[in-house]
Amino acid sequence: MGREGDSGGGGVQSVMRALQIMNVIADTGAPCGLSELATATGLPIATIHRLLRTLINAGMLRQEPDRRYALGSAxxxxxxxxxxxxxxxxxxxxxxxxxxxxxxxxxxxxxxxxxxxxxxxxxxxxxxxxxxxxxxxxxxxxxxxxxxxxxxxxxxxxxxxxxxxxxxxxxxxxxxxxxxxxxxxxxxxxxxxxxxxxxxxxxxxxxxxxxxxxxxxxxxxxxxxxxxxxxxxxxxxxxxxxxxxxxxxxxxxxxxxxxxxxxxx
CATH class of the missing domain: 3.30.450.40 (GAF domain)
Structure with missing residues (x-):
């Protein structure tokens, strides 16, 4: 993967992973749970959880009452x-x-x-x-x-x-x-x-x-x-x-x- 924070392809790893999560939810067309995202992306649960918090704080995602994640209003x-x-x-x-x-x-x-x-x-x-x-x-x-x-x-x-x-x-x-x-x-x-x-x-x-x-x-x-x-x-x-x-x-x-x-x- 190259240096920490580098995707190995000229991009920033954390940004690419965040985009990957949002694309999975968009392609699914419905809110996704933590385990669904882990299966689809192959990322560790801890990494996904950290990225989800950041995306929610930015308004890019929101958490539903059933704890699944959907695209946000931003x-x-x-x-x-x-x-x-x-x-x-x-x-x-x-x-x-x-x-x-x-x-x-x-x-x-x-x-x-x-x-x-x-x-x-x-x-x-x-x-x-x-x-x-x-x-x-x-x-x-x-x-x-x-x-x-x-x-x-x-x-x-x-x-x-x-x-x-x-x-x-x-x-x-x-x-x-x-x-x-x-x-x-x-x-x-x-x-x-x-x-x-x-x-x-x-x-x-x-x-x-x-x-x-x-x-x-x-x-x-x-x-x-x-x-x-x-x-x-x-x-x-x-x-x-x-x-x-x-x-x-x-x-x-x-x-x-x-x-x-x-x-x-």
Whole structure:
């Protein structure tokens, strides 16, 4: 491992270990216990305990009543700023989707039981979708929301929606936790999510999650139901997956200083 405090790869050992712990919790998508963290990281319990105290004091983690550890509120500000900074990386990929499919492309993130739209490139059609960047919508009514929720365990979903009243915005909206869990299982199987007029009558949307921490980002293509037919959905899914992978790579590159992959034209 090199000198004490040195990771042997040009980094500080304690910082790398702290980041490792936070990444384990983020990738799990649920609070973790001390033994779970020890198993996942291979670090000694005493070391993990010391790092946990430091991270809690900094607001990066919090301890739940059942003594498990979850990501802390201090990370919200960092996440907000990170997503704001990568918005310019997202838009070229959305523009590529619009060019290929002719429909509006969107990017959104998950905030609790809501999604927040981060970026949009509009279709050139006279009748097209327009969603204000920054708008918050119930996640269970949207394709992007379901794509991100599907990355979480059913147990986590049940906890998140334990006290939520499902309100139907349209006749096709999801109205119960059981229906949501059934829908999310289908999303995991299919590799994409759809919204068939669940937020707004006459509007259809298809979405995939961007690889990375659950709920960080999802991309979608949306438009009138008459144009977003099954054939277009089949065409859109691989393009959305390709764009999502490129955005994930671009985000990693932005954090490491390496050149980012460019959107295909």
């Amino acid at each position: 990370l919200i500000h960092l996440g907000d700023q990170a997503l704001t900074m990568i918005a310019p990386l997202i838009r070229p990929h959305l523009a590529t989707l619009v060019e290929a499919l002719g429909e509006t492309a969107n990017a959104a993130r998950l905030e609790g039981t809501h999604i927040v739209y981060l970026a949009q490139v509009s279709s050139r059609h006279q009748m097209r979708m327009f969603i204000e960047v920054g708008r918050r919508v119930e996640a269970y009514r949207t394709a992007v929301g379901k794509a991100m929720l599907a990355q979480l365990d059913d147990r986590v979903i049940a906890d998140v929606y334990a006290n939520t009243e499902f309100v139907a915005a349209t006749p096709t909206s999801i109205t119960s936790l059981d229906d949501l869990l059934r829908e999310l299982r289908a999303v995991r199987t299919n590799g994409f999510a759809t919204d068939d007029g669940e937020q707004e009558i006459g509007v259809r949307c298809v979405a995939v999650a961007v690889p990375g921490p659950p709920g960080t980002l999802a991309l979608s293509v949306s438009g009138p139901t008459a144009r977003i037919n099954d054939s277009l959905v089949a065409q859109a899914v691989p393009l959305l997956q390709q764009s999502s992978s490129m955005i994930a790579a671009a985000t990693r590159a932005a954090h490491t200083g390496l050149p980012a992959p460019r959107a295909h034209r």
